[in-house]
Amino acid sequence: MTAEAAAPPVSAGMTAAGGDRPLRIALLTYKGNPFCGGQGVYVRHLSRELARLGHRVEVIGAQPYPVLDEGVPVTELPSLDLYRQPDPFRTPRPGEYRDWIDALEVATMWTGGFPEPLTFSLRARRHLAARRGDFDVVHDNQTLGYGLLGVDRLGVPLVTTIHHPITVDRRLDLDAAAGWRRRASVRRWYGFTRMQKRVARRLPSVLTVSGSSRQEIVDHLGVREDRVHVVHIGADTRLFSPDPAVAEIPGRIVTTSSADVPLKGLVHLVEALAKLRTENPDAHLVVVGHRAEEGPVAGAIERHGLQGAVQFVKGITDAELVDLVRGAQVACVPSLYEGFSLPAAEAMATGTPLVATTGGAIPEVAGPDGETCLAVPPGDAGALSAALGRLLGDPALRRRLGAAGRERVLRRFTWEQAARGTVEHYREAIEERGRRSPDSPAARRSADAPAQLAGG
Template sequence: MRIALNARILQAPRTGIGQYLIELIAALRADPRIELELFHGWGWSREVPRAALPGYSRWAAWAKQVPGAYRIRRALDQRRFERGAHRRATELYHEPSLWPLDFAGPMVMTLHDLTHLHYPHTQPRDRLAEIRRRIGPALERAQCILTDSQFVADEISRHYGVAAARLQVAPLGYAERFHPRPAHQLRESLAVLGLQPGAYLLCVGTLEPRKNLSQVLRAYALLPAATRARFPLVVAGMAGWRGEDFAVDLQRALASGQVRLLGYQHDRALAELLAGARMLLFPSLYEGFGLPVLEAMASGVPVVLAPRAALPEVAGEAGVYIEPGDDRSWCEAVLRLIEDPAEWQARRACGLQRAQHFSWKRCATHTIAAYRKALEH
């Protein structure tokens, strides 16, 4: 199968969709039946860049200043994509994000979530307008639609009327770097950050309202002073949209000296941060999957999370579920996992077992099934 995969998203810093694409490409290439060509906007290649490509920040600044920037870039991409796909005798096109380019043959798209419906205020105005204009026709045109979870598949059927037969659930996996690590392997790298293995709480995610960081800040403030002194709260994630919504809460917390904002973390640094945490706090209000939850479980780290969207589908019985807004219960859950070693150990063991149900090989198998379905359509 000669597959064209749109890899333009890899020009951005690697958050969830970027990690999905990197790991899926590697898993697909392990199958000898798949010939994969990557389209990256200005051209094609077989190679995957190791980090965000230069110029992404310039594009972001340009997009904010130029009306219709998304349409202009899309028109340029479309022209280059058509020429390249024709030369490569592409049999099928896979779009891993929201709006596919035009392609004369079969097309598969991955729809990770419906954030644009539930939280439209978290999207730049021009981008939201483009999503709304293109998402309906794209879903009609796709022979098969991949989703990360059954939750999102059900949402797509409900909101867009897509038949279940055209949907293929392909749960995500976790990279090999996410695994339990003994304290002595982590001390040096964590010491640079002023942290000790097993002696901090961790939040991971882009800083935007949907991630509900304020929930954790409020619950953390309720912890006894002695506990906060022993267990600082570490927040890892790049700035997102509408960060001003919780900027006051965050600045107040940072001023205390017990909350630390690390910003975006690259692959190895994030894996070490997760492995060294006492627990992951993940209060997100909406996720199509929730990759940090799986990565934490694979690292042997218990997770306290909101029972929302696809998160229970990922964490299963391993998760400690607390409703958003219940600050006292969030605080009490954190205290239990700090003060009760047996509870912590039980959650850790359950998470490690749960993580074994997920792999990028399995994700690739479901993806290839979608390719076959599209080619037979």
């Protein structure tokens, strides 16, 4: 047996939850960009709040590297960064290869697959093995790669967050794919979901962000119900807050979306805007996210002559984002599906009234139709247009929904609450790891039982 395969004696910091003892946390993220995608936002805000609670958290990530708040260190585990701009799907130079994991990464990309969850997990496993005893708990942010299955043998418990099963994205992308060649390409790209399904079933503790995601993890990934726990995430309510000094811009609708992701439903919002402008010509849309030069969204904008009514912004600061949301008369989440919906929580936290679909967990966040938001079916441009027009034309309704949305977020969806709930599960995982350790009192009692029975 190799030294790596043998479980070392568990340190004092790992034998029990330790009450309120500060924990040493390794937070893993294979994609950490906080300005594009919920996973990067999750890592940034959760790590900050864990540190504020007095824990030592170290984020370990690959490109795009996380941008973290002061006091949270990041350890870089570089990949070959095969999808970076401006040369995505690049072929590395021979001198860039460092080991067999790099070769695996390139080979998977060459054959149309997405290698990063697997290759990051292998690099993370190797890094953690070289740092035995540095952490009390390892928290994986939806990597779900084979390499993580070896973490328990390093003497440290593993907790994993699954925001939602990526099989949902796969299904929606297949539905949107035109022609058999495109569908075959989508199936190959999402080949890593088979690995994630196998890994998820073997995880001892899974956190997720909503009850809707919990049920889908059980149904789609086959994870046992007793292993999946909901810890709601939320908005940074210090940052996302009302400011009466920021003037509303008449007709402005704001949304956060990537134009080339069918799941986000942006094409339906563009169609809704076209209908809305026939009665409200001031209505216009600001999209926080990437603009695709071609595809369904670009086609809809051109078809309806909305080039001057739809603006895409990216690379803005937090303060600029907050003021953008504050200045909108309406915020909109048009997604076909969300595992939680941070944009909904953040818009509500600013007091901006919300129109949102009922896709996935959005109702869990946005609340009841007519009380804290206006809710519409996903994929229904006509219903979106009607709800947006109703809010734009009713200042009293906007004020009422905005105030109710802010109160809902403060009560249920803050990052401090998320951090405290996450720490509870860290301590449970540490306790369980201690019970299973060969050196724990419970394990010694179990090992002594046959001898006691023979002597009795």
